[in-house]
Amino acid sequence: MQHLNPLSKDIPRARLEIERMNPYSAPLEGRRNLLRLDFNENTIGPSPKVIEAIRNITSKEIAIYPEYRGLKEAFAASLNSSLHSNSLTFNHIGIFNGVDAAIHSIFYAYGDRGKTFLTTKPTFGYYNPCANMQGMKITEIPYEGRSFRFPLQQISLALQNLNPKILIICNPNNPTGTNLDAKRIIQLAHESPQTLIVIDELYEAFLGDSILPIVNFDNTPNLVVLRSLSKTSGLAGLRIGFAIGNPEVIDRITRVTGPYDINSFAVTAAFAAIDDQVYIDKYVAEVLKARLWVKKEMSKEKIEHHLDSGNYFLLWPKQSPTAIEDHLKKSGILVRNMKNKYSIDGSLRVSIGTTDQMKLFFKMYKNAVKSLH
Numbered sequence: 001m002q003h004l005n006p007l008s009k010d011i012p013r014a015r016l017e018i019e020r021m022n023p024y025s026a027p028l029e030g031r032r033n034l035l036r037l038d039f040n041e042n043t044i045g046p047s048p049k050v051i052e053a054i055r056n057i058t059s060k061e062i063a064i065y066p067e068y069r070g071l072k073e074a075f076a077a078s079l080n081s082s083l084h085s086n087s088l089t090f091n092h093i094g095i096f097n098g099v100d101a102a103i104h105s106i107f108y109a110y111g112d113r114g115k116t117f118l119t120t121k122p123t124f125g126y127y128n129p130c131a132n133m134q135g136m137k138i139t140e141i142p143y144e145g146r147s148f149r150f151p152l153q154q155i156s157l158a159l160q161n162l163n164p165k166i167l168i169i170c171n172p173n174n175p176t177g178t179n180l181d182a183k184r185i186i187q188l189a190h191e192s193p194q195t196l197i198v199i200d201e202l203y204e205a206f207l208g209d210s211i212l213p214i215v216n217f218d219n220t221p222n223l224v225v226l227r228s229l230s231k232t233s234g235l236a237g238l239r240i241g242f243a244i245g246n247p248e249v250i251d252r253i254t255r256v257t258g259p260y261d262i263n264s265f266a267v268t269a270a271f272a273a274i275d276d277q278v279y280i281d282k283y284v285a286e287v288l289k290a291r292l293w294v295k296k297e298m299s300k301e302k303i304e305h306h307l308d309s310g311n312y313f314l315l316w317p318k319q320s321p322t323a324i325e326d327h328l329k330k331s332g333i334l335v336r337n338m339k340n341k342y343s344i345d346g347s348l349r350v351s352i353g354t355t356d357q358m359k360l361f362f363k364m365y366k367n368a369v370k371s372l373h
């Protein structure tokens with residue numbers, strides 16, 4: 001349905017797709033000084049080496065345009081080291097102003113007007129606005145049942161029947177934690193060489209199943225993998241994300257960005273973060289420990305919940321989720337209300353931080369429930 005802002009009568013009209021689209025909206029304001037369990041960010045901040053590196057940036061470094069090849073090489077080397085391989089080079093890596101910017105560029109480069117964008121639902125909310133900007137048709141396949149199984153057969157059928165231009169699989173999925181086996185993804189990619197299949201691996205470190213160990217981008221050029229330093233490394237505020245894929249595809253995706261879209265602070269911080277893998281591993285291990293505690297606590301307290309892969313879980317309060325959310329906010333804790341989200345309306349998504357943070361969350365959650373009785 002055409003939706004145009006009536007107040008905009010006398011101002012220049014944007015493209016029809018832009019006038020009609022629902023922009024991505026997230027409650028981003030006023031989050032300082034609260035326990036942030038609402039955006040799945042790292043909850044303790046980056047490695048001290050990142051802070052030191054930023055403090056050491058010289059005025060000359062600020063005055064000069066940033067350069068990127070060294071960071072691409074460093075990221076490729078760190079992936080190769082975790083994969084025990086040397087298959088990735090700097091040409092396989094695209095650097096973006098956060099994975100959000102990578103997603104935007106992928107749609108800009110590959111999303112023809114009128115062609116299909118295929119994805120799942122519920123999933124990360126920024127894919128659809130990007131498809132809408134391009135005037136694409138959107139087909140969303142629901143996760144299956146109360147355990148939110150991946151709809152493999154339906155996706156496979158849709159790939160054959162709709163010949164989509166782009167498929168995005170968030171793996172593990174935000175917010176259901178659904179994790180699709182990497183071998184199945186490779187199979188889908190080989191069956192549908194016309195479709196660009198984007199695997200958003202933002203939460204892969206938290207019990208996901210990365211395709212990087214088994215993908216060969218030479219014979220699977222239609223696969224692109226997304227990784228970010230926002231969730232594990234604590235650089236959400238600096239905005240740095242990566243696309244990994246066949247060099248020719250990465251070249252197309254980066255053709256649509258500006259030449260200096262990622263600033264020197266982000267580049268410097270990313271070098272230091274990648275270099276301190278021990279810090280990242282320790283944070284991930286801490287979150288995985290906290291997950292176990294959360295799981296036990298929810299079973300003990302008989303709280304209706306869903307916890308799969310990822311550093312987040314869903315819980316369904318018996319009371320109004322909005323009232324619980326408001327109460328938690330007053331106690332200094334932010335969570336994300338899944339209101340109006342397909343099949344999970346009525347739930348709250350809670351990010352997993354350290355065990356101490358989760359203990360505080362549950363204490364405040366129980367207080368909220370009691371006060372609403």
Ligand SMILES: Cc1ncc(COP(=O)(O)O)c(C=O)c1O
Nearest residue numbers: 098099100124174202228230241
């Ligand atoms: C699945 C998913 N993809 C991408 C992003 C964006 O990440 P970045 O901070 O790198 O832009 C998010 C952020 O919440 C996300 O959950």
